[in-house]
Amino acid sequence: MFYETAANAHGLRHDPFKAIVAPRPIGWIGTKGNDGSFNLSPYSFFNVVSDNPKIVMFSSSGRKHSLRNAEETGVFTASLVSRDLVEKTNLSSRAVDYGVDEFQLAGLTSKMGHVVQAPFVAEAHAALECRVTQILQPVGLDGEAADSWMVFGQVIAIHIDDSIIRDGRLDMGLARPIGRMGYMDYCDGGSDVFELQRP
Incomplete structure (x- = not known):
């Protein structure tokens, strides 16, 4: 199979794009509105983008409540989905x-x-406290803005449940993080954990 995305004529019942870019970690984004209300939403368009400084990103398809609160307050949290x-x-x-x-x-x-x-989610095995550094609206090749907003945040504090720490590192077999596979499919990242040394 081959197809160009402009026409998106793949012939399948569902668009395969998001299934190809998988598994995607899920950022469980916690925010507080200026009105004092709490919001919690899972985002599978989420990832770490820098180690130094520590920066994570979540992307909101459409103007959702997490985006609004992060814009207004300049902060958010990301809890680990297990x-x-x-x-x-x-x-x-x-x-x-x-x-x-x-x-x-x-x-x-x-x-x-x-x-x-x-x-943040108190029951989560780990959570990140973040300050917003940038909010970007990506554009396509035609220069038109997408109906998506990327919220970047620098991680300034980290919570880790001691129960998932083994031999000086996080044991992902215990944490069992969940990833989005596309469509309605998910994976348990702790079910088949193995090491692979880089050459």
């Missing part, structure tokens, strides 16, 4: 009105960041 929390993560993905607390909706405990004024 296998034991995946059902609650799914519950927090519901489209609800602004101001509805997805922590409560999903039966999760919100905990305010130590350094930033944004909540």
Whole structure:
């Protein structure tokens, strides 16, 4: 199979693009609005983009509540989605009105960041506290802006549950992070963990 994306005539029932770029880590983004409301939403367009300084990014398709709050307050958190929390993560993905607390909706405990004024998932095995450094709207080859906004944040504090630390490092077999595979498919990153030394 070969096709050019301008026509997107792949002949399949569903667009395969997001399934090819997989697995994608899920950033469970926690924010607080200027009105004091809490928001929690999972983003599979999420990743680390720099190690020094430590910078992560999530991308909002459309102007969602997480984007609004991050713009207004300049901070957000990213909690690790693990296998034991995946059902609650799914519950927090519901489209609800602004101001509805997805922590409560999903039966999760919100905990305010130590350094930033944004909540994270207390039950998560790890969480990042971030300050917004940039918000970019990508453009296509035609120069037209996409209906997406990339929110970059520098990680200024990190929470790690001691239960997933073994021999001086995080044990991903214990943490069991979840990845998005495309369509409605997900993977358990802890089910087949192996080491591979670089040449």
